[in-house]
Amino acid sequence: MNKIVMFSAAAMLFATVQVKAQSTEVTPRNSWLKLGANVGVPVGNLSNYSSFVAGLELKGQFLETNYLGIGLTAGYNHYFGKNGYSGFGTIPLGAFIRVYPQSKGFFFGTDLGYSVVTGYNNAKGGFYLKPQLGYHNYDWNVFGYYDNIFRSDDKGGNLGSVGIGASYNIRFSNK
Numbered sequence: 001m002n003k004i005v006m007f008s009a010a011a012m013l014f015a016t017v018q019v020k021a022q023s024t025e026v027t028p029r030n031s032w033l034k035l036g037a038n039v040g041v042p043v044g045n046l047s048n049y050s051s052f053v054a055g056l057e058l059k060g061q062f063l064e065t066n067y068l069g070i071g072l073t074a075g076y077n078h079y080f081g082k083n084g085y086s087g088f089g090t091i092p093l094g095a096f097i098r099v100y101p102q103s104k105g106f107f108f109g110t111d112l113g114y115s116v117v118t119g120y121n122n123a124k125g126g127f128y129l130k131p132q133l134g135y136h137n138y139d140w141n142v143f144g145y146y147d148n149i150f151r152s153d154d155k156g157g158n159l160g161s162v163g164i165g166a167s168y169n170i171r172f173s174n175k
Contacts, residue, residue, distance in 0.1 A: 033170040034059040034071075038145065040163020042079060051082040053161045059096060061169075069098040073111050077147075079159075088120035090149060090159065092128050104137045115149045117159070126151035126158075132165075141167045 036057045042050040057075030064070055073096050081087040094113015101107070111130040117123040126149045134143025142164070149159040 027172075030063045032061055032172060034061055034141065034167040035170060036075075036141070036165055036167030038077075038163050038165030040145070040147070040161040043160045043162055045157055046079070046159050046161070049081060049083070049085040050079040050087065052080045053077055053163065054080075057092075057165075057167070059167065061096075061098070066103065067100050069096075069100065069109075071096055073113070077161075079161075086120075088123065089118040090125070090128075091116040091118060092130070094128065100136060105135065106133075107136045107141070107143075108133045115159075117149075117151075124151055125149065139169050141169070 034057075036059070038053075038055050038057070040053045041047070042053060055075055055077030057073060059071050059073040061069045061071040072094070074093050075091070077090045077092070079088055079090070092111065092113060092115040094111050094115075096109060096111040098107055098109035109132055111128070111132070113128060114125060115128040116125040128147065128149045130145055130147040132143040132145045134141055136142075143166070144164050145162070147161050147163075151158055
């Protein structure tokens with residue numbers, strides 16, 4: 001049942017992003033790229049096998065209103081192994097939504113999609129959810145997050161981490 005709910009929510013968010021991108025002119029005032037990095041620590045059973053996670057992300061954001069941003073996101077996270085276990089990676093592909101109550105200050109939102117697991121003995125990926133809470137201004141976003149990949153296989157269970165991240169807004173030219 002969780003898979004059906006998460007898949008439905010992801011499909012609706014992807015469809016909304018696609019419709020908005022097609023029906024609205026993209027300008028430097030309402031759209032930009034976000035280039036970011038994050039660091040964190042694994043939680044749950046994963047903390048027995050990995051001591052640290054670091055990643056990069058690229059987001060394309062469309063500001064639906066002055067207070068609501070939606071977009072698409074992709075990235076790479078590397079989980080560094082410990083206690084003789086080797087590290088592995090995840091590649092999240094998804095959509096996101098952000099709520100900006102003011103033009104500068106507090107924001108909250110979440111990423112939702114599918115994350116592929118790489119470099120770990122046929123491990124399967126799964127749907128992921130990454131809620132965030134942070135501070136933003138015209139150029140930067142700094143945030144705390146909880147990242148969880150919901151996996152259905154019996155080998156290792158869900159993959160979760162908590163951490164901090166930052167992203168820089170790359171504006172399109174007005175020329």
